[in-house]
Amino acid sequence: MATIIDVAKAANVSPSTVSRVIADHPRISLKTKRKVREVMKDLAYYPNIQARNLAAKKTMMLGVVMGHSAMLAFQNPFFPEVIRGISATAHARKYGLSLSTGGTEREILDEVRAMVQSKKVDGIILLYAKDQDPIFEYLRAENFPFVVVGTPPEHRLETDYIDNNNVALAEELVDYLIALGHEDIAFVGGDIHYGVTRDRVKGFEQSYAKHGLEVDAAYYQHNTDHVEETLLKLMQLKNRPTAILTQDDLMAYEIITHLERLAIRVPDDVSIISINNHALSNYMRPALTTVEIHIFELGYKAAEFLCQRIENPTKKAQHAFVETKLIVRESCAKRC
Amino acid sequence: MATIIDVAKAANVSPSTVSRVIADHPRISLKTKRKVREVMKDLAYYPNIQARNLAAKKTMMLGVVMGHSAMLAFQNPFFPEVIRGISATAHARKYGLSLSTGGTEREILDEVRAMVQSKKVDGIILLYAKDQDPIFEYLRAENFPFVVVGTPPEHRLETDYIDNNNVALAEELVDYLIALGHEDIAFVGGDIHYGVTRDRVKGFEQSYAKHGLEVDAAYYQHNTDHVEETLLKLMQLKNRPTAILTQDDLMAYEIITHLERLAIRVPDDVSIISINNHALSNYMRPALTTVEIHIFELGYKAAEFLCQRIENPTKKAQHAFVETKLIVRESCAKRC
DNA sequence: CTGAAAGCGCTTACAG
DNA sequence: CTGAAAGCGCTTACAG
Numbered sequence: 001m002a003t004i005i006d007v008a009k010a011a012n013v014s015p016s017t018v019s020r021v022i023a024d025h026p027r028i029s030l031k032t033k034r035k036v037r038e039v040m041k042d043l044a045y046y047p048n049i050q051a052r053n054l055a056a057k058k059t060m061m062l063g064v065v066m067g068h069s070a071m072l073a074f075q076n077p078f079f080p081e082v083i084r085g086i087s088a089t090a091h092a093r094k095y096g097l098s099l100s101t102g103g104t105e106r107e108i109l110d111e112v113r114a115m116v117q118s119k120k121v122d123g124i125i126l127l128y129a130k131d132q133d134p135i136f137e138y139l140r141a142e143n144f145p146f147v148v149v150g151t152p153p154e155h156r157l158e159t160d161y162i163d164n165n166n167v168a169l170a171e172e173l174v175d176y177l178i179a180l181g182h183e184d185i186a187f188v189g190g191d192i193h194y195g196v197t198r199d200r201v202k203g204f205e206q207s208y209a210k211h212g213l214e215v216d217a218a219y220y221q222h223n224t225d226h227v228e229e230t231l232l233k234l235m236q237l238k239n240r241p242t243a244i245l246t247q248d249d250l251m252a253y254e255i256i257t258h259l260e261r262l263a264i265r266v267p268d269d270v271s272i273i274s275i276n277n278h279a280l281s282n283y284m285r286p287a288l289t290t291v292e293i294h295i296f297e298l299g300y301k302a303a304e305f306l307c308q309r310i311e312n313p314t315k316k317a318q319h320a321f322v323e324t325k326l327i328v329r330e331s332c333a334k335r336c
Numbered sequence: 337m338a339t340i341i342d343v344a345k346a347a348n349v350s351p352s353t354v355s356r357v358i359a360d361h362p363r364i365s366l367k368t369k370r371k372v373r374e375v376m377k378d379l380a381y382y383p384n385i386q387a388r389n390l391a392a393k394k395t396m397m398l399g400v401v402m403g404h405s406a407m408l409a410f411q412n413p414f415f416p417e418v419i420r421g422i423s424a425t426a427h428a429r430k431y432g433l434s435l436s437t438g439g440t441e442r443e444i445l446d447e448v449r450a451m452v453q454s455k456k457v458d459g460i461i462l463l464y465a466k467d468q469d470p471i472f473e474y475l476r477a478e479n480f481p482f483v484v485v486g487t488p489p490e491h492r493l494e495t496d497y498i499d500n501n502n503v504a505l506a507e508e509l510v511d512y513l514i515a516l517g518h519e520d521i522a523f524v525g526g527d528i529h530y531g532v533t534r535d536r537v538k539g540f541e542q543s544y545a546k547h548g549l550e551v552d553a554a555y556y557q558h559n560t561d562h563v564e565e566t567l568l569k570l571m572q573l574k575n576r577p578t579a580i581l582t583q584d585d586l587m588a589y590e591i592i593t594h595l596e597r598l599a600i601r602v603p604d605d606v607s608i609i610s611i612n613n614h615a616l617s618n619y620m621r622p623a624l625t626t627v628e629i630h631i632f633e634l635g636y637k638a639a640e641f642l643c644q645r646i647e648n649p650t651k652k653a654q655h656a657f658v659e660t661k662l663i664v665r666e667s668c669a670k671r672c
Numbered sequence: 673c674t675g676a677a678a679g680c681g682c683t684t685a686c687a688g
Numbered sequence: 689c690t691g692a693a694a695g696c697g698c699t700t701a702c703a704g
Contacts, residue, residue, distance in 0.1 A: 001453075003696095003697055003698085004697065004698060004699095005697080005698095013674075013675085014674065014675045014676075015675090015676095015697090015698080015699095016674070016675055016676080016677095016699080016700080017673090017674060017675075018698095019698065019699055019700085020673095020674085020699090020700095022698095023699085027673055027674085028673065028674080029673060029674090032673080032674085044453075046449075046450065046453035046454045047454060047697080047698070048390070048454060048455050048696085048697050048698065049454040049455060049456050049698095050386050050389045050390040050395065050455055050696085050697080050698085051390050051680090051696070051697035051698035051699090052697080052698050052699075053386045053680095053698085054384070054386040054387050054390055054680050054681065054682085054696090054697080054698070054699090055679075055680050055697080055698045055699040055700080056680085056698080056699055056700090057680070057699090059386065061434075064435075079415070079416045079419075080415045080416060083415075083435070086437075087435065087436075087437035087438075087439075088437075088439065090437045091437035091438055091439065091443065091447075095437075096434055096435075096437070096456065097434065097435040097437055098397075098432055098433065098434055098435075099400075099419070099423065099432075099433040099434075099435055100423075101422075101423035101424075101426045101427035101431075101432070101433055102423075102427055103423075103424065103427065107427065111427075113382075114382065117337075117380075117382035118382045118383060118384060118385040119384050119385060119386060120385050120432065250615065250616060253616055253619045253620070254619050256619075257619040257620075257621075260621075279586065280586055280589055280616065283589045283590050283592075283593040284589070284620075285593075285596075285621060339680095339681055339682085340681065340682060340683095341681080341682095349690075349691085350690065350691045350692075351681090351682080351683095351691090351692095352683080352684080352690070352691060352692080352693095353689090353690060353691075354682095355682065355683055355684085356683090356684095356689095356690085358682095359683085363689055363690085364689065364690080365689060365690090368689080368690085383681080383682070384680085384681050384682065385682095386680085386681080386682085387680070387681035387682035387683090387696090388681080388682050388683075389682085389696095390680090390681080390682070390683090390696050390697065390698085391681080391682045391683040391684080391695075391696050392682080392683055392684085392696085393683095393696070
């Protein structure tokens, strides 16, 4: 395999010059560049990335870490979509992608440590935001370039992140349900330790407050593991909810199925509104009213922010909201 | 940041010895190992991966390349699941994962070239198998370690691959439908240039032949882009099919929805059988009869084969089938 | 505009 | 069991 020295010899220049041609250094003459490039082509020369990175002290790699289980276990399209978005900017900016492989939280933390200490990546994208996250804290403590997809619960001002405006999003959803006449709305699913859930609860409450309504605490059901039980409990309440807000289309379908078993019809008896706009949601019966959150864009921007941070470690932290869109279909009806 | 030299000094040994301790070399005394390890801990020393790889001429990285669009556009759980499987063995064997980021086929090919020529990865996992694939051909020509998830159309004997037994799988499905009385079965969806589709067509035909039936060519509909049109055409046939075999649950739902619009009921008028066992398929109406193909296992084994190939480049090529399981639910009925 | 030299931080025959 | 030395294949001040 040809090295930079072979190219240098064949082109009658020094290795330094070849190196500069590779980097398209402006102070090399066009003539030299042309000659060297020709030789590189002839010899099918590709620079050795490891050597280049070692000398240049960078990696041109972005680490992507997904929270333990969270993303993958959930068979929703979040993961592939966000990766597509990240890939798009990574590719455009000539970065590679390195995925965390750990299964347990501990393994992932060790891996992240190794990624930064062993100089495997130039920066890291955290695909989640949650409370008391040792990985988040580690990255902060090390002052290592990273960005989070989601809104970190702490140190927001000093960290780069990208998210939907989940407060506003939930408020809009609840506004919509209230406009349909619903006043007893349950919020089912979603780990309350995740920022995303908390923000949505907040938006929920803002809408209620705005309309002079009071939230019944029994309507908050954030235990994802026992959907069926949760629904039973909810439906046995004196003031049983007439609408349900849930955070993912897949969960919405699970809920609808359980409801049907209880002979409760959607949307006639209970309205369901969701978030994520799964590709299937248009094909389902009833077609789901849900929110498009533009996951691709989330990933795209996250990588964008990270690359900027890597290039300029001292710049001010960036945050932004990616737009969302309520998609009204058939799973919500007027309260009768 | 501490280097191997700092550790060596602090431990009163040579850098070579530190290096050997890191590699847990057997010929280093336990006493020395202990001392060096202690120092490493004290100094929070992590070996620089780039340097190590440059010197050792390996990368401890596995490249994962997904066919252009194929995996991601399709919002099915294949991608996250197969990555989970790959991650599991990669993590166990201390390999990292590097994802291809290209969008177009050309970009992906360039990226793969760069991965191998620039020594970014020790081996590559191809997440698809198809005809005339320049990436496959390149990897073969370079004699670079790689494994394919799927059955390559050519050079099977010399290449490592892992797949379901798609011929047998399809045969079983058609046997099942025939046992229910169906004799006019359509096969909808799936690019015929992909090995997976071709194998399933073969299984389809084997079942027909076995039962002394003849396949009507009009029943093969492999144009994925216009499902609705395809169904219309199919349903206007004189011998309109009484059952439809499709290759993915998501497509099955699309089909069911279109059928309902035509006032054709599933499974009463037409039976639907599918493949992939999506997490949702149990919640759908009608609950889908489909095949569990164990995607995690596919990824796990693929990485396993690849690591073995990397460690032993001259060993005989390995292939294996991952088991599949027909899951009978409610979308198929006896022909009436 | 180009080159010689030092260096990036490791590994690994070779020698003892 | 351990060390000195060469080398992995680049980059980048420094000098001219």
